[in-house]
Amino acid sequence: MLTVDNLSAGYGPVPALDDVSLTAGHGEITAVLGANGAGKTTLLRTISGLVRARSGTVSLDGRPLTGVSTEDLPALGLAHVPEGRGVLAELTVEENLRLGALGSRRKTTAADLRRIYDLFPVLAERGTGLAHVLSGGERQMLVIGRALLSRPKVLLLDEPSLGLAPKVVVQIFELLRGLVRDDGLTVVLVEQNARSALSIADHGVVLNLGKVVVRDDAATLAADDGLRHAYLGF
Amino acid sequence: MQQLLTTVLTGVTLGVVYAAFALALVLIWRATRIVNFAQAPMAMITTYIALVLIDAGYSYWLGFAAALLSGLVLGAVVERFVVRFVSGKSEINAVILTLGLFIVLHALAAIVFGSRYRSFPAPFGLRGFQIGDTTIALTGFGVFTVVAVAVVMVGLVLLFRGTDLGLRMRASAFNQEVSRLLGVKVGRMLTLGWALAALVGSLSGLLIAGGGLVHPSYMDGVVVYGFVAAVLGGLDSPVGAVVGGLLLGLSLSLVSGYVGSELVPLAALVILMAVLLLKPGGLFASVRERRV
Numbered sequence: 293m294l295t296v297d298n299l300s301a302g303y304g305p306v307p308a309l310d311d312v313s314l315t316a317g318h319g320e321i322t323a324v325l326g327a328n329g330a331g332k333t334t335l336l337r338t339i340s341g342l343v344r345a346r347s348g349t350v351s352l353d354g355r356p357l358t359g360v361s362t363e364d365l366p367a368l369g370l371a372h373v374p375e376g377r378g379v380l381a382e383l384t385v386e387e388n389l390r391l392g393a394l395g396s397r398r399k400t401t402a403a404d405l406r407r408i409y410d411l412f413p414v415l416a417e418r419g420t421g422l423a424h425v426l427s428g429g430e431r432q433m434l435v436i437g438r439a440l441l442s443r444p445k446v447l448l449l450d451e452p453s454l455g456l457a458p459k460v461v462v463q464i465f466e467l468l469r470g471l472v473r474d475d476g477l478t479v480v481l482v483e484q485n486a487r488s489a490l491s492i493a494d495h496g497v498v499l500n501l502g503k504v505v506v507r508d509d510a511a512t513l514a515a516d517d518g519l520r521h522a523y524l525g526f
Numbered sequence: 527m528q529q530l531l532t533t534v535l536t537g538v539t540l541g542v543v544y545a546a547f548a549l550a551l552v553l554i555w556r557a558t559r560i561v562n563f564a565q566a567p568m569a570m571i572t573t574y575i576a577l578v579l580i581d582a583g584y585s586y587w588l589g590f591a592a593a594l595l596s597g598l599v600l601g602a603v604v605e606r607f608v609v610r611f612v613s614g615k616s617e618i619n620a621v622i623l624t625l626g627l628f629i630v631l632h633a634l635a636a637i638v639f640g641s642r643y644r645s646f647p648a649p650f651g652l653r654g655f656q657i658g659d660t661t662i663a664l665t666g667f668g669v670f671t672v673v674a675v676a677v678v679m680v681g682l683v684l685l686f687r688g689t690d691l692g693l694r695m696r697a698s699a700f701n702q703e704v705s706r707l708l709g710v711k712v713g714r715m716l717t718l719g720w721a722l723a724a725l726v727g728s729l730s731g732l733l734i735a736g737g738g739l740v741h742p743s744y745m746d747g748v749v750v751y752g753f754v755a756a757v758l759g760g761l762d763s764p765v766g767a768v769v770g771g772l773l774l775g776l777s778l779s780l781v782s783g784y785v786g787s788e789l790v791p792l793a794a795l796v797i798l799m800a801v802l803l804l805k806p807g808g809l810f811a812s813v814r815e816r817r818v
């Protein structure tokens with residue numbers, strides 16, 4: 293479970309994140325929605341320590357992450373797939389995956405790789421080739437697979453649907469749903485694509501100008517016409 | 527025929543040394559986008575350390591090992607306590623800092639070791655091998671030079687391609703932020719990268735010095751050739767640095783053998799300009815885009 297309490301952060305005098313609180317429950321998908329510039333990426337980057345929090349706290353299963361450096365988070369069970377995906381294109385697919393396991397200070401086993409290749413068969417074909425040749429959808433699968441190899445308790449995903457064909461988005465989101473159901477993974481799903489995100493999320497939080505404006509069950513949010521028009525654009 | 531053989535052999539021996547120096551530059555460039563101008567004086571300092579030991583009566587090999595080891599330490603110290611200081615700011619700050627270090631190390635060497643010319647030994651001899659009754663331009667030290675550089679290169683390949691540490695180092699070089707999110711201690715990897723680069727630089731310093739004279743600026747000419755070799759290979763590619771070094775060594779040896787040795791620096795400049803004009807990314811430029 294990931295708990296964010298009264299988190300504020302920013303890049304200059306203007307706060308990009310203003311007193312944000314949220315709880316991502318164990319075995320649930322929590323969607324973080326909002327327009328471009330709402331502060332979604334900043335929220336994830338502050339959780340990961342890439343952006344320094346001005347105030348507030350983040351804790352993982354009750355353990356405060358204040359003062360924990362970004363590099364130590366995977367070993368504690370927090371995986372963050374950044375916006376733009378973060379494929380290391382100069383490395384092979386398999387090397388990317390091995391880095392995932394290294395993050396939790398373990399060696400990659402053959403069983404580890406097989407598990408990921410079973411989830412994403414296309415990656416198996418690409419294993420020894422450079423990740424550079426992967427398509428957008430394959431890259432997203434690679435970074436999710438890589439994150440899973442660090443055996444996360446909580447997975448932060450920043451706009452996984454960005455730039456992907458709708459069919460691929462459906463495929464990846466269904467797979468996420470399955471991982472949450474079968475492995476008890478906790479997911480914080482940042483999306484501008486609110487409709488798709490709410491279709492698999494349990495709860496949703498809507499950000500606007502760095503503040504939480506609404507939080508509710510995903511179904512309730514999806515059914516709220518006023519909200520949809522005001523913040524979610526569908 | 528004899529002339530060509532001589533030219534090629536001289537070119538290869540010279541080329542591997544340029545290759546080593548170029549590799550030292552490339553290792554740092556690809557990880558930090560910094561051209562380390564201090565590489566030459568760093569190698570000069572470590573060669574002096576070897577010389578002091580050798581002159582004190584210790585064996586060449588002890589001096590050799592001490593130089594490589596101090597290269598490792600010096601590289602780590604420079605990264606951790608000089609370059610880290612300006613990290614996160616524009617890379618130009620760090621580059622200027624390495625230029626400053628260039629001057630400081632020169633001055634320091636002149637004070638500590640003196641600025642007179644001192645001869646540096648070369649193991650395995652400097653006499654050409656005999657084939658029948660002709661002497662060829664390959665010396666015992668020449669063979670040692672090629673083998674030493676080859677051993678270090680193979681070692682680096684094994685480290686980078688075959689170990690988890692090497693994988694972490696490569697990841698840090700390509701994308702620091704993503705690497706940190708994957709649990710890689712990027713700072714440590716950078717320190718280690720500078721240390722290894724300085725070790726390779728020290729090796730080239732020892733090999734240039736072998737059988738020649740050492741003084742505080744004896745490495746400065748090598749910077750130019752090493753840099754041209756690195757650019758020839760694409761600056762980003764360790765393999766390119768090695769191939770670039772060999773090509774440059776061969777070309778310059780050809781120029782020196784057939785045209786005139788006084789034209790060598792000019793030839794290096796012409797090669798540099800030709801590469802920058804015709805193939806600015808270097809011969810090994812990857813078509814891949816690099817996220818900076």
Ligand SMILES: Nc1ncnc2c1ncn2[C@@H]1O[C@H](COP(=O)(O)OP(=O)(O)O)[C@@H](O)[C@H]1O
Pocket residue numbers: 303304308326327328329330331332333334335
């Ligand atoms: N590196 C940065 N430097 C300065 N301002 C930034 C930076 N990144 C984001 N911002 C600003 O912070 C606000 C929130 O951005 P972001 O978190 O990227 O939003 P979202 O991910 O919801 O699109 C925006 O106003 C954006 O312009």
Ligand SMILES: [Mg+2]
Pocket residue numbers: 332333334375451
């Ligand atoms: Mg964003």
